Amino acid sequence: MIPASFEYHRPQSLNEAVALLAELGEEARPLGGGHSLIPMMKLRLATPAHLVDLAAIGALKGIAVEGGDIVIGAMTTQHEIVGSDLLAAQIPILRETALLIGDPQVRYVGTIGGNVANGDPGNDMPAVMLCLGAIYHLVGKAGERRVPAREFYRGAYVTALAPGEILTAVRIPVPPAGHGAAYEKLKRKIGDYATAAAAVLLTLRGSNVASCSIGLTNVADTPLWADDAARILVGSSLDAATVKRAVAAAEAITSPAADTRGPVQYRTKMAGVMLARALARARQRARNA
Numbered sequence: 571m572i573p574a575s576f577e578y579h580r581p582q583s584l585n586e587a588v589a590l591l592a593e594l595g596e597e598a599r600p601l602g603g604g605h606s607l608i609p610m611m612k613l614r615l616a617t618p619a620h621l622v623d624l625a626a627i628g629a630l631k632g633i634a635v636e637g638g639d640i641v642i643g644a645m646t647t648q649h650e651i652v653g654s655d656l657l658a659a660q661i662p663i664l665r666e667t668a669l670l671i672g673d674p675q676v677r678y679v680g681t682i683g684g685n686v687a688n689g690d691p692g693n694d695m696p697a698v699m700l701c702l703g704a705i706y707h708l709v710g711k712a713g714e715r716r717v718p719a720r721e722f723y724r725g726a727y728v729t730a731l732a733p734g735e736i737l738t739a740v741r742i743p744v745p746p747a748g749h750g751a752a753y754e755k756l757k758r759k760i761g762d763y764a765t766a767a768a769a770v771l772l773t774l775r776g777s778n779v780a781s782c783s784i785g786l787t788n789v790a791d792t793p794l795w796a797d798d799a800a801r802i803l804v805g806s807s808l809d810a811a812t813v814k815r816a817v818a819a820a821e822a823i824t825s826p827a828a829d830t831r832g833p834v835q836y837r838t839k840m841a842g843v844m845l846a847r848a849l850a851r852a853r854q855r856a857r858n859a
């Protein structure tokens with residue numbers, strides 16, 4: 571299908587983009603890679619009168635170390651995340667997750683900012699951001715504010731972004747040396763969104779879990795941070811009985827929709843299966859620092 575007509579804007583700076591969005595009001599939308607927004611426009615599920623393309627704004631690109639954090643510019647593509655040696659060394663779960671998004675065509679163009687700002691519960695990066703304790707940088711006409719990913723998602727396509735605000739960067743605390751992490755995603759075929767997926771980050775003390783964080787994808791209206799499940803695991807050796815209790819706690823907070831990916835019970839169970847697999851893989855990868 572062909573989208574409704576719209577006006578295209580290509581600001582050269584962040585200030586210009588913020589001013590344009592403020593001036594054009596609710597009829598305008600920022601454009602990242604367009605790999606969620608343009609399909610929605612073609613289906614006439616979104617009909618913005620103005621698109622403000624962020625592609626020419628150099629300040630929104632790149633991956634940098636700032637203190638103990640890594641800051642990823644919103645217009646960094648999934649492909650650039652896959653190719654980053656810095657991320658491969660410091661936060662390898664990002665590469666693992668990016669490689670499970672769509673296909674190479676989608677990853678070449680789709681951006682980290684668009685993926686986390688979109689608010690689609692099927693997007694993979696948001697649950698990973700909850701798991702990692704990321705902070706989002708948002709800039710609007712009132713200035714900059716920082717919102718934890720864990721407080722950003724309010725409902726399907728409803729986020730903490732105010733009208734006219736641009737998500738400029740994602741700030742991620744570098745996980746401790748020796749951490750183990752994994753993202754496990756069940757999908758029906760290459761290029762599909764998750765039936766269910768789980769992100770795990772853990773550290774060990776001896777052979778027991780010292781810290782644990784869990785995020786779940788596409789099993790509720792928003793990505794889920796499964797804090798109760800993670801707390802059950804701390805202090806354990808990830809023995810089968812404790813993992814079973816944690817999996818049950820994670821499944822209990824899900825509320826997936828029945829859709830072409832399966833009925834509610836199946837998707838709930840698959841969230842548990844993905845979590846058990848991600849825990850086992852993160853455990854294998856962790857070492858005492």
Ligand SMILES: Cc1cc2nc3c(=O)[nH]c(=O)nc-3n(C[C@H](O)[C@H](O)[C@H](O)COP(=O)(O)OP(=O)(O)OC[C@H]3O[C@@H](n4cnc5c(N)ncnc54)[C@H](O)[C@@H]3O)c2cc1C
Nearest residue numbers: 600602603604605606607672680681683684685693694737
């Ligand atoms: C065939 C196909 C398969 C896919 N499979 C997957 C998958 O498996 N997993 C997955 O996670 N995604 C998948 N996607 C979606 C893809 O990852 C998108 O690129 C991503 O969801 C949105 O990023 P974008 O840069 O394309 O954003 P856009 O489509 O440009 O924007 C998406 C939304 O975010 C807003 N937005 C964009 N950037 C910003 C910003 N910096 N600040 C504020 N708002 C902003 C836009 O206004 C819009 O509302 C798939 C897409 C396709 C076409």
